[in-house]
Amino acid sequence: MKSPRVAFIGLGAMGEPMAANLVQRGFAVTVVGHRRPEPVARLTALGATASGSARAAVAGRDVVILMLPDSDQVGRVVTGADGILGAMPAGACLVDCSTSDPAHSRAIAESAQQRGIAYVDAPVTRGVQGAKQAKLAFFVGGAPAAVESVRPLLDAMGDTMFLMGDAGSGHATKIIVQALSYATVALVNEALMLGAAEGLELPRLQEALLAGAGSKALESFGPRIIERQYMPARVVVNDALRHMATASRMAEGAACPRFVHAAAAELLQLLAARGLAKSDLSSLAEMWPESASARE
Numbered sequence: 630m631k632s633p634r635v636a637f638i639g640l641g642a643m644g645e646p647m648a649a650n651l652v653q654r655g656f657a658v659t660v661v662g663h664r665r666p667e668p669v670a671r672l673t674a675l676g677a678t679a680s681g682s683a684r685a686a687v688a689g690r691d692v693v694i695l696m697l698p699d700s701d702q703v704g705r706v707v708t709g710a711d712g713i714l715g716a717m718p719a720g721a722c723l724v725d726c727s728t729s730d731p732a733h734s735r736a737i738a739e740s741a742q743q744r745g746i747a748y749v750d751a752p753v754t755r756g757v758q759g760a761k762q763a764k765l766a767f768f769v770g771g772a773p774a775a776v777e778s779v780r781p782l783l784d785a786m787g788d789t790m791f792l793m794g795d796a797g798s799g800h801a802t803k804i805i806v807q808a809l810s811y812a813t814v815a816l817v818n819e820a821l822m823l824g825a826a827e828g829l830e831l832p833r834l835q836e837a838l839l840a841g842a843g844s845k846a847l848e849s850f851g852p853r854i855i856e857r858q859y860m861p862a863r864v865v866v867n868d869a870l871r872h873m874a875t876a877s878r879m880a881e882g883a884a885c886p887r888f889v890h891a892a893a894a895e896l897l898q899l900l901a902a903r904g905l906a907k908s909d910l911s912s913l914a915e916m917w918p919e920s921a922s923a924r925e
Contacts, residue, residue: 644696719745770799853911
């Protein structure tokens, strides 16, 4: 079976190393001009082909991979006035690795199907390091035949794949993962705040919590909360709010209660109102009362 020709759209902190891994594993990759020239220059130096427009990039390609910030940008790129869907050939496959709203994803999948184009949603986790090391984990939704057709590409960018169901199920999984993570960070902050109020040594408390109630949120954000390290942001408050809003819409549509989720979202809204929208989630530490901070 011939190697698929790929167009990759979205060369940010995650997209660039993902595209680089495809090029380095021998795939023919066309990348689209970015607002910064450096990612395109680095990728073309590896062997990628640069294109001046998204529509030109996808013409004649077997697979188009998106790694964009949100559903709005995905919609503009795919079905907007100059959307790529009309330029993709029948029989091609559109793979959306962005963190998108599953309802939007299902609508795009339907539009693609009407044009004879397959759709797979494959959002990722494990961050920039996972992207650089080709160790991403994918949450995958789509028809089994479509998923199998792009498996070699996903295997070139990651080492773990969770097959979640039909189109949109991968994005639904990613949003649920994000909501759980953010709510857990909020609880980590409260645990450390209580420890400070009790006069405990926070680095030692962090170690004890990892031993007794360990979590990725505690491991990643606990030290940043203790040290008040808000920049550079690991997870931006505004991005977390956007994902929480998507999770809220999902819960409302399913008539599913969201007591803890709603409380965590409200905390993030308070941070944004305090001017910390572009800070890291660790800025939850700004919610500590003076009494806790004084005894830290």
